[in-house]
Amino acid sequence: GAVVSQHPSRVICKSGTSVKIECRSLDFQATTMFWYRQFPKQSLMLMATSNEGSKATYEQGVEKDKFLINHASLTLSTLTVTSAHPEDSSFYICSASAGGRGQPQHFGDGTRLSIL
């Protein structure tokens, strides 16, 4: 149980392209989804928290217009990296939680984004 699917697993594209990453909870309803960025050999950096049906809450230093997050349903959240540049290359990971006290976050397998 508690499976989170993230797609695509790898993206390679040219600078200036917008890239959309999907995060789906397959067997539970995710009231909250999280988007993280992980640099090589570093921990996860929380980018934003999104609750279904409302605007995402971004962490300090994360550009809202650069990283567009949509959480339109209880099973799907998307992250769109707009006009991506080489410095946006990273490993992006989503997680989903059913909410409530002590509910752990369940993670997707991540998306390796490479901007040429």
Add this chain to the structure above:
Amino acid sequence: AQSVTQLDSQVPVFEEAPVELRCNYSSSVSVYLFWYVQYPNQGLQLLLKYLSGSTLVESINGFEAEFNKSQTSFHLRKPSVHISDTAEYFCAVSLSGGYQKVTFGTGTKLQVIP
């Protein structure tokens, strides 16, 4: 705000030897504690969690962690490691009140040597 410290960035250990991965946290209020494991190019998988009750929690694959409030620690242990345990391990903490926002440590790479 809460924080997590994993002092060891890498821990090499021989197969079938015991291992301890250290985790210390800082918080002015009560917390939930987690250990996650990450295999190369994958997301994180929950290994075990402490919410309340017994301070010793166990995972299905032989890992255990003990919550020590006085030392603000949540060290992860395994009495005998396998090659397949080679991975990155992240300790994490969240506030126990409303949950949600989780703070991760910097990770410890466990390298099991045959």
